[in-house]
Amino acid sequence: MTAAPVLAAASTSISTGETITFWVLGPLAVIAAVMMVLSRNAVHAALFLAGVMLSLAGLYAAEDAPFLAAVQVIVYTGAVLMLFLFVLMLVGVDSSDSLIETLRGQRLAAFVLGLGFALLLVSAIASGTGDGGGAGLKDANAEGNVVGIARLLFTKYVFAFEITSALLITAALGAMVLAHKEKPASAMTQREMARARFSGNHPWPLPGPGVFALRDSAATPSLLPDGSEAPGSVDPALSGEHVGDQGGSVHHR
Amino acid sequence: MNASYYLFLAALLFTIGALGVLLRRNAILVFMSVELMLNSVNLTLVTFSRINGTLDGQIMAFFVMVVAAAEVVIGLAIIMSIFRTRRSASVDDANLLKY
Numbered sequence: 001m002t003a004a005p006v007l008a009a010a011s012t013s014i015s016t017g018e019t020i021t022f023w024v025l026g027p028l029a030v031i032a033a034v035m036m037v038l039s040r041n042a043v044h045a046a047l048f049l050a051g052v053m054l055s056l057a058g059l060y061a062a063e064d065a066p067f068l069a070a071v072q073v074i075v076y077t078g079a080v081l082m083l084f085l086f087v088l089m090l091v092g093v094d095s096s097d098s099l100i101e102t103l104r105g106q107r108l109a110a111f112v113l114g115l116g117f118a119l120l121l122v123s124a125i126a127s128g129t130g131d132g133g134g135a136g137l138k139d140a141n142a143e144g145n146v147v148g149i150a151r152l153l154f155t156k157y158v159f160a161f162e163i164t165s166a167l168l169i170t171a172a173l174g175a176m177v178l179a180h181k182e183k184p185a186s187a188m189t190q191r192e193m194a195r196a197r198f199s200g201n202h203p204w205p206l207p208g209p210g211v212f213a214l215r216d217s218a219a220t221p222s223l224l225p226d227g228s229e230a231p232g233s234v235d236p237a238l239s240g241e242h243v244g245d246q247g248g249s250v251h252h253r
Numbered sequence: 254m255n256a257s258y259y260l261f262l263a264a265l266l267f268t269i270g271a272l273g274v275l276l277r278r279n280a281i282l283v284f285m286s287v288e289l290m291l292n293s294v295n296l297t298l299v300t301f302s303r304i305n306g307t308l309d310g311q312i313m314a315f316f317v318m319v320v321a322a323a324e325v326v327i328g329l330a331i332i333m334s335i336f337r338t339r340r341s342a343s344v345d346d347a348n349l350l351k352y
Contacts, residue, residue: 019254026262033266033289037273042281049285052266056292059259065299065311068318072295075318080288080325087329088281091336102278102345110275114268121264129257135306148308149315157312164319171323178330181337 011132021062029055046084053077064137067146207233259300266293280332280342284325291321 032051039045053076060069140148153161188196197203207230210222219238221229266289273286295314302310336342 014254014256022254022258022262026258029262030265030269033269036285036289037269037276042279045282045285049289052289053292056296059262059296060299063259063299063303065302065314068295068299068311068314071315071318075322076288076292080322083325083329084281084285087333090333091281091342107276110272113275114272117271118264118268121268122261125257125260125264129255129260129304131255134256134304137303137306137308140306140308145308145311149311152308152312153315156309157316160316164316167320167323171326175326175330178327178334 011130011134012136012138014133018062021058025055025058025062029059042088043085046081046088049084050077050081053081064141065145067149209233256300256304260297263293263296263300266290266296278343278345280335280344280347281329283344284328284332288321288325291317 029052032048032055036045036048036052039048053072057069057072057077060066060072137145142148143151207222209218210220210230210233211218219234222233224230270286270289270293273289274283277283277286295317298310298314298317300310302308302314332342335347339346341347
């Protein structure tokens with residue numbers, strides 16, 4: 001055995017179709033990834049991440065891994081990203097990033113580190129790999145990709161496969177425990193609510209929104225006689241004052 | 254074009270994901286960047302599987318996907334419970350372990 005480079009042995013050539021697929025999907029994935037990191041809106045970031053994952057699924061299909069391509073689409077784009085979107089909606093889309101740098105110079109340091117890391121990886125790959133498409137999966141996929149994976153998964157890797165089920169059950173249980181919220185012991189009765197209201201400092205009802213004064217949105221505050229906005233006339237969830245100032249505030253003519 | 258182009262692409266995606274982890278403050282976006290890094294490693298594994306001519310790399314990528322799914326479920330549950338107590342999904346606000 002000689003210490004040959006990884007790609008030295010019997011390298012296959014790469015077809016034109018795969019080259020075209022790579023040069024279409026690769027830049028798409030990179031652009032979507034950059035947009036994901038840079039986008040202010042978390043929902044946009046999730047959709048860009050979906051773009052990256054779909055591009056990667058296409059690349060898997062081009063690399064003789066049709067089973068993984070299907071799993072990528074179903075598990076990542078179908079399940080994981082939907083979970084991300086659900087949690088985004090639960091947490092509140094408006095809870096976007098603050099743009100304040102908490103550590104001074106962190107961004108510059110991150111860019112320098114990222115550039116150095118990319119250079120390190122690229123130079124290592126360039127020196128460690130050779131030309132051509134490698135050994136190729138013609139022989140391994142002779143019976144079909146799914147059959148080949150199943151043969152390995154249920155023989156050589158069957159123990160890891162079994163452990164996986166334990167992991168998934170633990171994860172499901174853990175998520176249930178973490179996301180579970182104890183209900184209050186009993187709901188307030190009408191008597192207790194009335195008592196709480198009249199013992200507080202605001203027994204009268206809050207002013208309604210100024211719906212028909214200016215426009216037909218419940219997010220319009222009603223106006224006091226001096227023209228100022230009546231406090232409490234808009235639900236705080238609608239006015240967006242407590243969740244950040246992104247597009248939630250109401251503008252007046 | 255040769256197979257190492259896929260490795261370069263994966264390296265690039267991994268770097269972008271690492272930058273996302275370093276730059277973003279929203280815990281969910283940090284988490285998405287971690288997912289991007291996991292995906293890029295999967296691309297590397299699939300490419301190595303093709304280079305070596307065996308399916309073991311694809312099996313490894315498959316297991317990475319399974320573990321990533323479990324990790325996403327737990328991570329998002331943790332983010333949600335932090336949000337419930339602190340009313341914020343920013344990683345800067347989760348500082349209770351300090352005291």
